[in-house]
Amino acid sequence: MMRRPAPLLLLGIAAVAILLAATIWWLRPPHRAAGGDVAFGTYRLELTNFPGGGLPLGLEIVREAGGPAAYLVNGANRVRAERTTIAGRNLTMAFPSYESSLIAEALPDGSLSGIARLRRRTGPVELGLRAVPGPMWRFHQRPAAPAANLSGEWLLETKGEDGERGLALIRQNGNVLEGTVQFPTGDVRFLAGDISGGEFALSTFDGNQGSVWRGRRLADGTLAGESFGATSKAGTPFVARPRAAGDAVVVIAEEKPPVDRIAFTFPDTAGTPVSLSDPRFAGKVVVIAIGGTWCPNCHDEAAFLAPYAKKRRPEGLEVIGLQFEYGDDAARAARQSQRFAARYGIDYPMLIAGSATPEGSRKALPQIGGVKIYPTTLFVDRKGRLRAIHTGYAGPATGALNRAAIAEFDALVSKLLAEPA
Structure with missing residues (x-):
């Protein structure tokens, strides 16, 4: 008489089948579109003339409710292109908040070839781009056995x-x-x-x-x-x-404010002057986020700060963004700051403070001697006193360091909100 498989055995077989199916799906080559058009699926992308022998990363192109979407893949992290456009054989992945884009054309073999246009202090930088359909391996497709554990x-x-x-x-x-x-x-x-x-x-x-x-x-x-x-x-x-047990590491530095109060007036992205002494900020705790759209850590800070500002505004918190951009083109600085604000859902004022140079920041904020590190965050209490200056940021990639930094930020804001005006 044939015995029925035990329930646990059936569950195990089902789990293995699901895992195998998921693995096959993940490693599948992109579906080849008719006529050599850009295909959906996974690619190994490389910025071919990046210094140091090229920069590899993963790329996944998917269908979403609003149309095609492209994701840059760095391990467990996925960065969604702000705007993805597919027109036949042509693919554009745009990042307006950075003023950068990746532009590629599908070749007959299913690969993508094109350029990455990036923005740097000295102006635009162009790199070659090549993406091959299939698994998103990084540097070694078939690496040798590791000789050490670097964890x-x-x-x-x-x-x-x-x-x-x-x-x-x-x-x-x-x-x-x-x-x-x-x-x-x-x-x-x-x-x-x-x-x-x-x-x-x-x-x-x-x-x-x-x-x-x-x-x-x-x-x-x-x-x-x-x-x-x-x-x-x-x-x-x-x-x-x-790292040894006693090795101290500075994650976000805290500086003693050199003055008791600061003052400034700068135009917002629409050209309207905004001052720290405006009535809307009177009796409020004001966090001043100093950054620029070119600064990657400023992007991470904004992703946290935008929803935080909305959440705690009813308690008396106001946030001001002071933007220091590349060059002296005020119109471009305003345009970039608007794009940056749109990406992260920022609804607090973004002010155009000057150029991202030591001279530019000293001219804009002489009371604190300018800005040395981006981002820098100033904390002003309900009485208008400058209470703390934080420099640097620990983003989501740092895991526990990021969580600790957010907790310390929240504790300081809560302390200032609890004080009387």
Whole structure:
């Protein structure tokens, strides 16, 4: 007499079948559209002439209710293009808040070829773009067995004239690496890559800002390598060692305000002058978010601050954005700030404060000596006194550091809101 399979066995078989089906779906090649049009699905995209040997990332093009949507994939992080347009063989992924775009054409073999137009202080930068349909592997399609496990926290130091000390946070699963590097100026956002033998590589790209980190684990257990940006003439050397229990790390620095009060008047994006002394801010706690649309950490801060400002406004919180943009074109600065505000649903005033240079920020905010780090956040209490200055930001890529930074921000705002006017 045949025995029925046990219920747990049936559940196990079903789970394996579901996992296999999901894996096949994820690794499937994109559906080839008729006539060689842009296909939906997954791609391995590479910015081909990015310094350091190219910058790889994942790309997924999907159908959504409002039309096609493209996502840049950095490990578990997915960045949705602000605007995706497909017209036959032509694909455009636009990021207006950065003033950047990726433009490609579908080739007969199903791949995409084109350019990435990025924005930097010196002006537009163009990089080559190539995307191949299929799995989104990063640097090594068939990596060698890893010679080490890099998971953990590493004290990292970059070399050179502008050297910084930061904290590298790395997670390793087999050959796959994810993580970020937190500097006092901010984090480098979501890094993804792999390790092959003792050599590792990680990269990130959000539609405008990107970097590549290459290195190896040395015999003494330390890491050494170079990092590259889109305009790098040469790699920036770095070294890293495992973080010890007593090693302190500055995530978001707090500066003592050099003055008791500050004052400013700048035009908003419509050209209307707005002053900190306006009646709307009287008796309110005012958070002044100093940044620029070119600053990736300012994007992360805005994604948190926009809904936070709406939530706590009934309690007496006001937020002002002070924008320092590339160049002296006020019309462009206003346009970019409007696009930035639209992306993150910002409804507080965005003021055009000046150019993102030491001279420009000192001219705009002489009371605090200008701005050294973007973003910088000022906290003004209900009596109009400047109570705290925070510099830098720990974004979502930092995990626990981001949660701690948000908790500290919220605690300070709550304390100021509880004080009488």
